[in-house]
Amino acid sequence: MLKLFSIQYSNKLILEMLKGSLSGSIASNIIGPVIAIIILYDSIPITHLAAWFLCHLLIILFKLYIAPKLKMAMHDQSNDVHKLLSFFIFITSQTAVLYGVIAWLCVIYNISEIKFLIVSMIAITLSAGSIGTLGTVFIAFAAYMLLSIFPLIFALIYHGSMNFYIFALILFVYMIVHTKSGYRLFLSYQRTNEVEQEIIELNTSLESKIKQEVAKNREKDQQMLQQGRLAQMGEMISMIAHQWRQPLAAISSTSAAIKLKSSLNKLDQETAIKLSNNISDYSQHLSSTIDDFREFFKPDNETTKSSFNEVVESVLKIVQISIEQHNIRLIKEMNSQISFTTYPNELMQVILNLIKNSEDNILDKELEDSFICIRSYDTDEQLILEIKDNGGGVPDNIIDKIFDPYFSTKTQKDGTGLGLYMSKIIIEEHCGGKLSVFNYESDGAKGAVFQISLNIQ
Structure with a gap:
């Protein structure tokens, strides 16, 4: 029983209730009261009706004030969520209390049965609609339902007419059946929300695992790319050796020629310059090859x-x-x-x-x-x-x-x-x-x- 009237609800269910309650206020706090005042303005003092309507407007203002704060508290995961939710439910239930008040005013001022029945039907219609606007938070629906129907039942019984006794009995049965229907609907909302949460958690878990696998695959790709570059570097070194073979052989033979001519005293200045230039050209070719390979492996940032x-x-x-x-x-x-x-x-x-x-x-x-x-x-x-x-x-x-x-x-x-x-x-x-x-x-x-x-x- 304590769990039944708990205010431990998921944020999604609370947000749905807020949305339904605020939109339902147009019918319950404006349209309904205006119709009731039109019906009763010549039977109940206008000051009473004006005060009653003003209370409805105050309820709307309180709702509009509390709803953003409750949303913010849920977003920030604040400890004020339960306090604000309780206050919002209390304010919402006051609409039902006001319809009980108007029912008793009808009894006190002894208005005609037809007007009393019309006002009663307004209250019953709004209580029936509350299953859609407040159904995601059962305690809000139950509070509105009980506070709107119970005073009406007592007012009908107090009126004393046999027709009203029968109507009161019907309302009592309706209240029980409708409350049970509201509870079943709430359980359905709750199960749907739990399934959605499980799906969200599963998707989050899957996304996390996918990200981990993607990261692993990227790391593996980087490792394989590095292995590929190292293997390619080995081929490049082989090509360097291949390209250097001819210039190195030429440098070696030129050096040997210089040495031989020098030992035979046949190395004149012109020949020495020519052979030196050849060695310089071969060396430049070797240096150019190194530059080409170094440029090739320079990282591209x-x-x-x-x-x-x-x-x-x-x-x-x-x-x-x-x-x-x-x-x-x-x-x-x-x-x-x-x-x-x-x-x-x-x-x-x-x-x-x-x-x-x-x-x-x-x-x-x-x-x-x-x-x-x-x-x-x-x-x-x-x-x-x-x-x-x-x-x-x-x-x-x-x-x-x-x-x-x-x-x-x-x-x-x-x-x-x-x-x-x-x-x-x-x-x-x-x-x-x-x-x-x-x-x-x-x-x-x-x-x-x-x-x-x-x-x-």
């Missing part, structure tokens, strides 16, 4: 304006010698002229990955008359860069897996399975584009095309 032409030329400074030394024809069809904002070093890493992937595939197949074609062009909405080779293409049974992490066709060699995965992550997440692959067959050539698509900015 900010986006800059670049173009496919600029990025491809930077990549070819690093990889072109290796391609040509393996007798692979390098074809350039750079038709894209539009600049775009990007992370150029990351885009360079992707293009290098794709070119090296084509080179490794060609070398693995030991093809003659092999080529790598780098082609760029623009469409109405996109900038396209394609890297095409005639290495036979990607087998149909693995083409859908080619960008998966740790998937590699070089398991017999030194493949990490991270190069293409890293490339796809960079293009799609960092550059806002798309990286795809498809096979082609034309003019006797068969191979794969890796396509980078960037949106025109």
